[in-house]
Amino acid sequence: MDVEAFLAEWHNDSPTVLVHTSGSTGQPKPMLVEKRRMEASARITCDFLGLHEGDTALLCMSLDYIAGKMMVVRALTCGLKLITVPPSGLPCWEGTVDFAAMVPLQVWNLLHDTAGRERLRAVRHLIIGGGAIDEALERELQDFPHAVWSTYGMTETLSHIALRRLNGPERSAGYVPLPGVQVSLNEESCLVINAPAVHDGPLVTNDRGSLTPNPSPKERGVMFRILGRKDNVICSGGIKIQIEEVERLLRPHARVPFIITKAPDTKFGEQVVLLTESNDIPALQILCQQVLPKYWQPRRIITVPHIPLTETGKPARAEAERLACQ
Numbered sequence: 464m465d466v467e468a469f470l471a472e473w474h475n476d477s478p479t480v481l482v483h484t485s486g487s488t489g490q491p492k493p494m495l496v497e498k499r500r501m502e503a504s505a506r507i508t509c510d511f512l513g514l515h516e517g518d519t520a521l522l523c524m525s526l527d528y529i530a531g532k533m534m535v536v537r538a539l540t541c542g543l544k545l546i547t548v549p550p551s552g553l554p555c556w557e558g559t560v561d562f563a564a565m566v567p568l569q570v571w572n573l574l575h576d577t578a579g580r581e582r583l584r585a586v587r588h589l590i591i592g593g594g595a596i597d598e599a600l601e602r603e604l605q606d607f608p609h610a611v612w613s614t615y616g617m618t619e620t621l622s623h624i625a626l627r628r629l630n631g632p633e634r635s636a637g638y639v640p641l642p643g644v645q646v647s648l649n650e651e652s653c654l655v656i657n658a659p660a661v662h663d664g665p666l667v668t669n670d671r672g673s674l675t676p677n678p679s680p681k682e683r684g685v686m687f688r689i690l691g692r693k694d695n696v697i698c699s700g701g702i703k704i705q706i707e708e709v710e711r712l713l714r715p716h717a718r719v720p721f722i723i724t725k726a727p728d729t730k731f732g733e734q735v736v737l738l739t740e741s742n743d744i745p746a747l748q749i750l751c752q753q754v755l756p757k758y759w760q761p762r763r764i765i766t767v768p769h770i771p772l773t774e775t776g777k778p779a780r781a782e783a784e785r786l787a788c789q
Contacts, residue, residue, distance in 0.1 A: 516542030518561035523554035566593040637686035724783040737761040
């Protein structure tokens with residue numbers, strides 16, 4: 464979809480817009496979302512970041528998904544000047560950008576391109592979503608002169624409902640809900656979102672989390688951390704292993720692309736499996752023994768041509784599990 468096609472859909476008589484989920488846990492699913500709620504989400508973000516009419520906003524993401532659509536809606540709703548460039552892993556634009564939204568891969572590529580790094584450092588408000596931000600990437604953003612944020616949200620919440628500051632003196636270890644958003648945990652420690660402006664009724668997510676009081680003297684309420692998805696738990700020999708936590712421990716040390724998944728195991732019920740693009744299996748086995756607790760170590764390491772990813776760059780968990788079970 465291009466901007467013209469989206470604008471035609473936005474300005475038609477229907478009160479809804481068609482969007483698709485990212486497909487990180489299966490096939491992307493179509494959803495109809497209300498335009499008035501998208502406008503409400505746009506206002507909340509622009510107000511929180513202090514964006515004003517006439518500020519420039521960069522669209523460098525696909526309009527097939529909610530993140531790209533919401534950049535256009537923010538421009539329409541809040542009077543921002545939209546700069547559009549083709550979606551790519553290494554976005555290129557000219558002129559001053561006040562506001563940009565990117566996925567971690569785009570940020571990483573720009574940081575490692577001389578001209579791209581300078582463009583990125585000049586962005587006045589940068590939000591990063593659509594995937595995990597590892598510690599190495601976060602460290603590279605520490606000296607940025609402007610605010611950089613990690614976002615938490617999903618298609619159902621019309622992009623993000625919480626932000627985590629990644630740099631500067633206001634850097635945070637957890638996500639802070641945006642104004643009008645409340646969060647809690649259910650009996651399975653999954654995050655429950657109450658955001659009436661953007662979603663009708665409480666939304667029970669599959670994301671396992673933890674809540675802590677917000678330590679900022681300027682803020683009240685709680686902030687939260689995401690431990691991983693409920694359906695990304697491996698139950699091996701009675702021990703529950705969170706896939707994202709295994710990846711988090713390995714990521715600073717592994718120098719090759721990899722993903723953690725699971726497969727059936729006759730003795731233990733399920734086993735941890737590591738997929739990698741590397742052929743050096745012995746080196747990875749040694750690394751896992753050094754970095755991971757004993758019961759988290761992969762029982763199998765499989766070389767694959769490419770790590771499965773969705774179109775938006777997220778781990779394609781269902782495909783990874785299918786490869787591990789072959």
